[in-house]
Amino acid sequence: MDTQTPLVYCYRIMPGSYIVSYPVFVCGDKPDALTFDIQLDDEVGLLHYARSQPSELIAENAIHRRYITTTAKRRLHQVAFRERVLKAYQTRCALCMLKHAALLDAAHIIPDGEPDGEPEVSNGLSLCKIHHAAFDLNYLGITPGYRVEVRRQLLDEIDGPMLQHGIKAMHGQRIALPNSRRERPSVKRLEARFEKFRLADQTS
Ligand SMILES: [Zn+2]
Known part of the structure; x- marks a missing residue:
């Protein structure tokens, strides 16, 4: 969290299947609960991150990242939904059975x-x-x-x-x-x- 090191986040869709999202950043530490919070980012976020000065990162990026986290999380949920639904139907159209x-x-x-x-x-x-x-x-x-x-x-x-x-x-x-x-x-x-x-x- 202190060094803002970009990490890779593996989001589990179903046993043995993950969506990988990166970069993500640790943004909150909860030692009592032995957990921590992460923020999801994307290419836009990364570009912004690369261009920002260290002092700007703290305040401005907090707002920016919150927005990016929301959109990235939403996209992650959509991808997970697609994967789960297609798997449930054995990757076929429920009507015509097309399997591509x-x-x-x-x-x-x-x-x-x-x-x-x-x-x-x-x-x-x-x-x-x-x-x-x-x-x-x-x-x-x-x-x-x-x-x-x-x-x-x-x-x-x-x-x-x-x-x-x-x-x-x-x-x-x-x-x-x-x-x-x-x-x-x-x-x-x-x-x-x-x-x-x-x-x-x-x-x-
Ligand atoms: Zn069809």
């Missing part, structure tokens, strides 16, 4: 920042980019019984293979679920989210 991690997202059932929108696996769905966007835009919904419903307007539309096979063919299909019951989409959250889809479907 680079084309998959961890979609939120209840959006991040809303009540009940916590980054828990039971608030997530592993979806490919197309199905993620379609879900977010209410082009399709997922019932609390884990079935896909495609918006009526789209079902009536005739178009190329993406609409036909990528979207319309999903209608009525059951989604793939994680093996662990605890990691399956929360029925309560699906209910709330499906209600929004239903309203959007009615007004289209």
